[in-house]
Amino acid sequence: MGFDRFHGTATYIADPDLLSSVNAAIALGRPLLVKGEPGTGKTRLAHAVAQALGYPLLGWHVKSTTKAQEGLYTYDVVQRLNDSRFGDHDVSDIRRYIKLGVLGRAFTAKEPTVVLIDEIDKADVEFPNDLLRELDEMAFSIHELDETVTARHRPVTIITSNAEKELPDAFLRRCIFHYIAFPDRERMTEIVRVHLPAVDQVLLDAAMDRFFAIRKVGGIRKAPSTSELVDWLTVLVKAGLDPERVRREDPFLGLLLKQEQDQAALGTQRRRG
Amino acid sequence: MFTDLLFALRARGLPIGAGEWLVFLDGLQRGLASDVDALYRFGRSVLCRSEADYDAFDLAFTDTFGGAAVSPEVAAALAAWLEAAAAFNPDAPPPPELDPEKLWEEFLKRLAEQKGRHSGGNHWIGTGGTSPFGHSGRNPNGMRVGGAPRGGGGRGGAVQLAEERRWANYRDDRVLDVRDLEVALRMLRAFRRDGPVELDLDETIRKTCENAGDVELIERPARKNQVHLVLMMDAGGSMAPHAEKVERLFSAASRMRVFKSFKAYYFHNCVYDRIYTDMEQLRRVSTAQVIDGLGPRHRVFMVGDASMAPYELFQSYGWLGREGVPGVDWLRRIARRSPGSAWLNPDPEQYWQHPTVAAIGRIFPMFPLTVAGLRSAVRAVRVPRARPHVA
Incomplete structure (x- = not known):
């Protein structure tokens, strides 16, 4: 196997910068931290990498209450108590009550895996620090069993962040970093074509013009992103709207701008210009 | 020649440590x-x-590999190096897990051997070999390497891209929006468990189960943020052009609600015996009282351009100063009372030559009012010992 192991997939278009970062992370066995505007395909990247490499994908979707420990293992002490009182299981075997988390499963898997740690910035500020050693050494210990779990295969680890919180320096130092830039028009056309192969070029041009113009309007708080564009175009195609009308009226604007103030800001801009 | 890149990157302010640099060299190998x-x-x-680092990286890359006058030998040297690197067996197994301490030791050793920026700078990087560092000696004078990848047929695409500085908009020394400021301010938080006692449910369940069902209640003090945030903002005439920036900082700070308390005060040009609690400067409180209320857990950010007529700062009959204490003394009192304080200046740094700016800069550490500046200021006021245990 050479260095360039990931080339994107039929449904995932990646630019050369991103490909290079993914391949560097795979080759060096380091986690890849992906940042970027919402809707630039950060999470889908993990799916595409797993698909391209033929590895199973283990997803860990982080929430504000997620603890680092949950990714390694949890010890279901309540179940054990319940079993000791009412069950007919043998409760002397603690192993039965240890449940491996996503990293735990990836480390013990027989074949290499892709691990997605999605939206790591949603968790507590200390969360990334709590995973430093595990991601570095790809090992952790289970205190209840007095055992150490060491990764058979270093999983390809992809971590996404929306930059809601700063990640600690010590954590950043250990990651390969990539920022997914918002696609330019050319690449956006490619992406849209993947989702809507049959879309009419004139309509596509009109929609693209409006889409990029709206993104430039000052004072918009949540600029529309790829997924919103695709949804909007899908509806435009279904409704069979005339491209000229799309240019003139921004029909179904709610699909692009989901905040009332943003629609108002666009309205102001249109009246002025 | 890659050492030049390291120095260029560090000169551009990227805090690259031994660890990352070794990973980089290892990857090249x-x-x-x-x-x-x-x-x-x-x-x-x-x-x-x-992404805030991308622009600095582009600049450093251009500094190193994008020189205007690129000698053909240099281009050839780079091409030869890259070809040798490409010939390196890419199927080689991943590198052995090197003990970070050992790497660091080795790094320091190499650094000590290296006499200066241009002598033997690429001692620890080369075309082949199996050492984690390698050596080449190809480039004893630490020359600048041109951007033409092979055969000197024009500049490489990457250098061109780097020169375009596509990432300039992502730098964090720009003033960004309220959310970015919030993220920066959030670093001020310092939690400590000394609030009212609360039930630790998870630990209670665990302990109870371990006791085979005998309930054991575990309690602990609640986590509370200890930091009080104080903003003192100049609302004087020279600040008018910066009103929007200051307003953003104010809304970020007031929106956060994570601080134990947040107070905002306004002053005109400089702080005197009265300070205002509203921007219109109608409601005033005694500055001495405000200063008395400051404690070690207060973090005070002074916001202002710090440029004024020298007498406004130094003479005891300053603006409305009836008690006869010059503004500079009020500032000193604030700084002394609250060591966790900093000055945020909305003027770009090149305008900080003004005498009163320099004088104030000796009282408070001064930072530009940008996201990066605020971050540095936050770091500066977080007294190192004030990193309490976070449970």
């Missing part, structure tokens, strides 16, 4: 960069930690 474009991409993904 293993042929992860077979041409200039790949070198650029690979370097950026390893050496940058945030």
Whole structure:
């Protein structure tokens, strides 16, 4: 196997910068931290990498209450108590009550895996620090069993962040970093074509013009992103709207701008210009 | 020649440590960069930690590999190096897990051997070999390497991209929006468990189960943020052009609700015996009282351009100063009372030559009012010992 192991997939278009970062992370066995505007395909990247490499994908979707420990293992002490009182299981075997988390499963898997740690910035500020050693050494210990779990295969680890919180320096130092830039028009056309192969070029041009113009309007708080564009175009195609009308009226604007103030800001801009 | 890149990156302010640099060199050894474009991409993904670093990386890359006058020998040297690197067996197994301490030791050793920026700078990087560092000696004078990847047929795409500075808008020394400021301010938080006692449910369940069902209640003090935030903002005439920036900082700070308390005060040009609690400067309180209320857990950010007529700062009959204490003394009292204080200046740094700015800069550490500046200011006021245990 050479260095360039990931080339994107039929449904995932990646630019050369991103490909290079993914391949560097795979080759060096380091986690890849992906940042970027919402809707630039950060999470889908993990799916595409797993698909391209033929590895199973283990997803860990982080929430504000997620603890680092949950990714390694949890010890279901309540179940054990319940079993000791009412069950007919043998409760002397603690192993039965240890449940491996996503990293735990990836480390013990027989074949290499892709691990997605999605939206790591949603968790507590200390969360990334709590995973430093595990991601570095790809090992952790289970205190209840007095055992150490060491990764058979270093999983390809992809971590996404929306930059809601700063990640600690010590954590950043250990990651390969990539920022997914918002696609330019050319690449956006490619992406849209993947989702809507049959879309009419004139309509596509009109929609693209409006889409990029709206993104430039000052004072918009949540600029529309790829997924919103695709949804909007899908509806435009279904409704069979005339491209000229799309240019003139921004029909179904709610699909692009989901905040009332943003629609108002666009309205102001249109009246002025 | 890559050492030049390291120095250029550090000169551009990227805090690259031994660890990342060794990862970078290791990747080069293993042929992860077979041409200039790949070198650029690979370097950026390893050496940058945030999109805010991309522009500095572009600049440093241009500094190192994008010189206007690129000698053909240099281009050939780079091409030869890259080819040798590409020939390196890419199927080689991943590098052995090196003990970070050992790496660091080794790094320091190499650094000590290296006499200066240009002598033997690439001692620890080369074309082949199996040492984690390698050596080449190809480039004893630490020359500047041109951007033409092979055969000197024009500039490499990566260098061109770097020169375009596509990432300039992502730098964090710009003033960004309220959310960015909030993220920066959030670093001020210092939690400590000394609130009212609360039930630790998880631990109670665990302990109870371990006791085979005998309930054991575990309690602990609640986590509370200890930091009080105080903003003192100049609302004087010279601040009018910066009103929007200051307003953003104010809304970020007031929106956060994570601080134990948040207070905002306004002053005109400089702080005197009265300070205002509203921007219109109608409601005033005694400055002495405000200062008395400051404690070690207060973090005070002074916001202002710090440029005024010298007498406004130094003479005891300053603006409305009836008690006869010059403004500079009020500032000193604030700084002394609250060591966790800093001055945020909305003027760009090149305008800080003004005498009163320098004088105030000796009282408070001064930072530009940008996201990066605020971050540095936050770091400066977080007294190191005030990093309490976070349970």
